[in-house]
Amino acid sequence: MNGNNIPEKTIERLSEYRRTLLACHKQGITHIFSHVLAGMHGITAVQVRRDLMLIGFSSDTKKGYDVKVLIDFISSILDSKTAVNVAVIGMGHLGQAITKYFNGKGLKLRITTAFDVDPEKVGRTIDGIPCHHMDEFEQVVEDNDVSIVILSSPTRAAATLVVPIINAGIKGVLNFTSTPLNFPQGIVVENYDITTLLEKVAYFVKESEESSN
């Protein structure tokens, strides 16, 4: 799945570094030291340097990294050459939060299409995104060249989405429902249940309290 053998965690951090660097760039900051970038992410400078070494980035570090150059370098690793169209399945609160969040960020990834089954939503344009009925999924995906879907539907609907997603030739799935989904090889899936994230925080809080007692 990962030709260059860059660890998943490094990919996540690269995405995070880039977002921080973009914010710095916007503020007119031209150079940044590894320990400053590290501090902003609560990690060590060694970790930052290791991640950048893994992707083959090297620089004269006397003034720190050139912010613009590093942004472009990370983008060359993370981004496709052309824009990638993303669809949201399920335009409830979560789907709308995600859509609002992405709109106008000028990313290579753009949410272009939404799906729902609610007659109040189907046929409408929500936050600038046309919302289609799931019955039209395959056709709309083809017409709009969608390659990635975000699942923010009710959990009970999740399992019914697997076959349409496979049939439509979707390549990547970001699944926020509580049902972990499996897809055949060739389809990338990330299952992120918010309960898991919260239970993890709660566990480490508990551990930290127990170890300090």
Added chain:
Amino acid sequence: MNGNNIPEKTIERLSEYRRTLLACHKQGITHIFSHVLAGMHGITAVQVRRDLMLIGFSSDTKKGYDVKVLIDFISSILDSKTAVNVAVIGMGHLGQAITKYFNGKGLKLRITTAFDVDPEKVGRTIDGIPCHHMDEFEQVVEDNDVSIVILSSPTRAAATLVVPIINAGIKGVLNFTSTPLNFPQGIVVENYDITTLLEKVAYFVKESEESSN
């Protein structure tokens, strides 16, 4: 941070196993084999057995794991003995999605309080949760014994929340804004930016396409 040295990824999977096991239990399934549980999560049976070994769970595996016993065992690892009160900061679409999602799930973690600055929301009860003004944060946290907060505020507000969170004695933060936040030792923080999750999926899709060409 982790007294028992259980890896973060194992904690995440334990939370996921438990959710699957609860669904099985609801359907009247009393026993489950490790390879069946593994298959439902798209991982290997070896991984499941290794995770359960790490937490000291052993069982006569001829009939598979006893679903109820395993649920209780995982709960004894993950959960606090008493209920943990959680507050949501930012009751926009994301905050409301999270609240709706948790309500009535009967978890040890319960969202009891919400905060916002929008006059349309402050003073109202949204999805059964009273919404307070951020100005009252410290007092309300104390009165309601809140120990964990979920940040679903606009990103521009994130940095302003650090000091109130520290002052109020919050122990754990699940941060969904785009600004990674650092807290002093003793406060557990997990930064989850949805952009990162989506960029990660997109990266692995790109890699998989390039390696199959």
